[in-house]
Amino acid sequence: MSEETPRKEYLDATYDMFLGSIMGEKSEYDRFLEWVHDVEDDDAFPFETCRVGAQRPQVSMRRTSGELLDVINMSSYNYLGFGYHPDVIEAAKEALDLYGLGAASSPVHSGGFEVHRKLERTLVDFMGLDGRSASVFSSGYGVNTGVISALMRRRHHIVLDRAAHMSILEGAQLAGSKLHYFEHNDVDQLREILKEIQSKKKRRVLVCTEGVFSADGDFGNLRGIVEAAKEYDAMTLVDEAHSFLVAGENGRGVAEAHGVLEDVDLYVTTFSKALGGVGGAVIASEEMARYINWYAKCRMFSCAIDPAVTAGVTKALELGGSSIGDERRKRVKSNAMKLREMLASDVDLGVSESWIVTVNYGDEERTIPLLDALQRKGLDASVLQFPAVPVGESRIRLFVTSEHTDDQLRKAADIIIAAANEIGFSTRSS
Numbered sequence: 001m002s003e004e005t006p007r008k009e010y011l012d013a014t015y016d017m018f019l020g021s022i023m024g025e026k027s028e029y030d031r032f033l034e035w036v037h038d039v040e041d042d043d044a045f046p047f048e049t050c051r052v053g054a055q056r057p058q059v060s061m062r063r064t065s066g067e068l069l070d071v072i073n074m075s076s077y078n079y080l081g082f083g084y085h086p087d088v089i090e091a092a093k094e095a096l097d098l099y100g101l102g103a104a105s106s107p108v109h110s111g112g113f114e115v116h117r118k119l120e121r122t123l124v125d126f127m128g129l130d131g132r133s134a135s136v137f138s139s140g141y142g143v144n145t146g147v148i149s150a151l152m153r154r155r156h157h158i159v160l161d162r163a164a165h166m167s168i169l170e171g172a173q174l175a176g177s178k179l180h181y182f183e184h185n186d187v188d189q190l191r192e193i194l195k196e197i198q199s200k201k202k203r204r205v206l207v208c209t210e211g212v213f214s215a216d217g218d219f220g221n222l223r224g225i226v227e228a229a230k231e232y233d234a235m236t237l238v239d240e241a242h243s244f245l246v247a248g249e250n251g252r253g254v255a256e257a258h259g260v261l262e263d264v265d266l267y268v269t270t271f272s273k274a275l276g277g278v279g280g281a282v283i284a285s286e287e288m289a290r291y292i293n294w295y296a297k298c299r300m301f302s303c304a305i306d307p308a309v310t311a312g313v314t315k316a317l318e319l320g321g322s323s324i325g326d327e328r329r330k331r332v333k334s335n336a337m338k339l340r341e342m343l344a345s346d347v348d349l350g351v352s353e354s355w356i357v358t359v360n361y362g363d364e365e366r367t368i369p370l371l372d373a374l375q376r377k378g379l380d381a382s383v384l385q386f387p388a389v390p391v392g393e394s395r396i397r398l399f400v401t402s403e404h405t406d407d408q409l410r411k412a413a414d415i416i417i418a419a420a421n422e423i424g425f426s427t428r429s430s
């Protein structure tokens with residue numbers, strides 16, 4: 001942001017505002033709106049933008065000010081580009097013609113369509129998990145909240161990786177079970193906790209973790225975690241939202257790459273990432289999936305996922321299981337590696353090792369000027385700051401896809417490096 005920026009008070013409000021209502025000053029609501037209006041007055045508000053087309057590697061984007069910007073898109077989860085693949089769109093259009101716009105009922109009443117059954121079968125086939133079933137939800141968030149709160153009760157124990165997604169935490173809170181946390185990926189600490197629980201009265205225990213952690217872009221230590229859980233007779237829930245269709249030789253996730261797929265009790269995926277749609281599913285034993293279908297409240301008491309999206313997601317899954325999927329999986333990984341190499345000597349890449357490339361910029365006061373500058377230079381990225389990550393550990397997340405070209409990767413890296421120099425988080429200058 002330029003020197004002449006007229007008002008800067010909003011910058012230090014970016015994390016302080018969350019404490020407003022606790023301090024007994026203005027309500028959080030008032031402070032939030034004031035903050036938004038101040039940033040908007042400076043024409044610097046970089047959030048809540050609108051795409052003017054599909055989530056392709058290069059997009060036109062309208063900011064809330066009305067301004068249209070042409071940017072390299074590294075802020076969508078469309079990792080394999082299936083969200084706009086012509087076969088996927090065609091399948092969705094056919095279903096739209098056949099079934100109409102929405103499911104118009106809960107899946108346990110009249111909201112089930114044949115496309116839903118086909119998606120469930122395709123998911124289980126894709127995973128190569130004979131004898132299991134899929135329970136499909138209208139959101140990935142709902143899978144975690146619905147499944148965990150359906151299976152776990154007050155006297156049970158839920159053990160979470162400290163970096164687990166909000167939907168897992170909220171599911172655990174809804175369940176009302178006793179919560180335990182282990183430090184991120186720390187299997188020794190997990191074992192200690194499980195041992196302690198086991199020494200008390202025997203209760204149901206669920207260990208929850210993820211394939212790829214979206215805030216850090218690193219992999220879950222699934223081999224160690226699943227083995228430890230088995231040792232102590234605990235169930236496992238593994239959320240592969242960001243790794244399904246991408247990680248593992250056949251796209252079956254980090255659990256496949258770590259050789260523990262068969263041992264995962266509740267395999268969670270969303271359709272909003274590599275499948276390019278919306279919704280989610282849990283793959284579990286037939287009995288467990290049947291139970292979840294009836295006892296997960298956000299599935300039972302909510303409309304089924306719409307038929308057109310269901311058909312599109314099913315087609316994306318079929319493509320993902322074909323040679324097209326193999327090629328795109330290879331390409332997204334090599335693209336991420338190239339981008340990391342282009343950035344490594346100039347910025348702090350944290351611990352990211354996947355297709356989510358993180359760039360740490362530290363101070364949350366930099367968030368607005370940074371994202372504003374990136375967009376104006378031609379790159380849309382995702383930023384994370386407090387309360388999503390600890391204070392002082394703000395970061396840019398670059399979601400790399402198989403469809404980004406070498407030229408786009410190079411330009412994106414140049415933009416990040418230029419912004420790092422201007423805003424002061426280049427590791428070369430420190």
Ligand SMILES: Cc1ncc(COP(=O)(O)O)c(C=O)c1O
Nearest residue numbers: 139140141165214239241270272
């Ligand atoms: C790990 C994880 N689980 C679940 C979700 C929720 O998925 P959805 O956006 O498809 O509801 C997300 C969202 O980004 C996520 O990162």
